[in-house]
Amino acid sequence: MESIGVLMACPMSPYLEQELDRRFKLFRFWNFPQKKEFLRDNASVIRAVVGNATAGADAELIDCLPSLEIVASFSVGLDKVDLGKCEQKGIRVTNTPDVLTEDVADLAIGLMLATLRRLCESDRYVRSGSWKKGDFKLTTKFSGKTVGIIGLGRIGLAIAKRAEAFGCPISYYSRTRKTDSEYKYYPSVVELASNCHILVVACALTEETRHIINREVIDALGPKGVLINIGRGPHVDEPELVSALVEGRLGGAGLDVFEHEPEVPEQLFELGNVVLTPHVGSGTVETRTAMADLVIGNLEAHFLNKPLLTPVV
Numbered sequence: 001m002e003s004i005g006v007l008m009a010c011p012m013s014p015y016l017e018q019e020l021d022r023r024f025k026l027f028r029f030w031n032f033p034q035k036k037e038f039l040r041d042n043a044s045v046i047r048a049v050v051g052n053a054t055a056g057a058d059a060e061l062i063d064c065l066p067s068l069e070i071v072a073s074f075s076v077g078l079d080k081v082d083l084g085k086c087e088q089k090g091i092r093v094t095n096t097p098d099v100l101t102e103d104v105a106d107l108a109i110g111l112m113l114a115t116l117r118r119l120c121e122s123d124r125y126v127r128s129g130s131w132k133k134g135d136f137k138l139t140t141k142f143s144g145k146t147v148g149i150i151g152l153g154r155i156g157l158a159i160a161k162r163a164e165a166f167g168c169p170i171s172y173y174s175r176t177r178k179t180d181s182e183y184k185y186y187p188s189v190v191e192l193a194s195n196c197h198i199l200v201v202a203c204a205l206t207e208e209t210r211h212i213i214n215r216e217v218i219d220a221l222g223p224k225g226v227l228i229n230i231g232r233g234p235h236v237d238e239p240e241l242v243s244a245l246v247e248g249r250l251g252g253a254g255l256d257v258f259e260h261e262p263e264v265p266e267q268l269f270e271l272g273n274v275v276l277t278p279h280v281g282s283g284t285v286e287t288r289t290a291m292a293d294l295v296i297g298n299l300e301a302h303f304l305n306k307p308l309l310t311p312v313v
Contacts, residue, residue, distance in 0.1 A: 001023050002023070003045075013288055043066060047069045048068070049070075052075045053232070056071065072299055073095040077205060079234075094308055104282055113142050120272075171186060173187070174203070200229075203231055210234050212236075214237045223251055226251050227250065
């Protein structure tokens with residue numbers, strides 16, 4: 001397969017990069033500043049694109065690659081891939097579901113604990129020597145808090161299972177009620193936010209879910225509520241979130257994703273009731289290796305005319 005051209009959209013995993021290089025003719029897109037010229041010169045040999053949550057295959061890139069057969073996403077989310085264009089052109093699409101579910105759910109619980117118990121602020125309190133001047137302030141209990149989840153898919157269910165172990169009642173919102181779930185269903189995000197202490201964003205990013213967390217939802221969650229986002233940054237109207245946190249209209253937030261990554265609103269940096277992580281939901285050695293193996297497995301299956309491991313389109 002050494003003659004098959006694979007375009008890697010951006011740096012994402014040294015292991016994945018190494019394994020792609022061993023098997024295919026790998027093009028690292030970020031190494032070519034003159035991208036239009038590069039695509040024009042190499043379009044005929046590029047038969048696959050590997051993307052992730054940062055960069056994928058939009059309509060413009062797809063149109064530049066007439067030989068493109070498959071887009072393999074090193075991510076479960078597909079908002080950086082033009083699925084309609086791929087379907088129209090008969091381009092296969094794969095992602096990496098399941099293998100990252102546990103890590104993302106673990107991080108969601110970690111963000112809940114860190115935000116309510118002020119773990120990061122407590123750490124700074126000790127390191128700065130402030131403990132010698134007096135005890136740290138009281139924080140908020142996590143166990144028993146009502147957790148509302150937007151999107152009850154693989155990750156949402158994994159979060160719910162973990163939160164139940166802390167005695168947390170679970171409720172959810174999704175496009176349709178899950179007939180096989182005993183969790184309480186709310187037909188709107190506002191109703192869900194009005195009836196939970198912690199609101200977790202765990203749905204896919206689509207045009208319908210962009211800014212699903214807006215001012216109305218934030219105000220429904222209220223000054224004692226906490227927002228956790230392990231979905232995608234554009235799920236949240238970020239200026240509205242920042243103003244609500246600064247003004248005290250929202251109790252706190254644990255955020256792994258941001259609307260304009262890696263840019264993060266600086267107003268959040270000084271807030272003790274906010275925990276910020278740099279989009280590391282799936283960021284463990286074990287999971288990133290499994291994700292890379294799945295990307296490679298899908299590419300090899302496609303070019304050997306075998307069934308794809310995790311087909312989307």
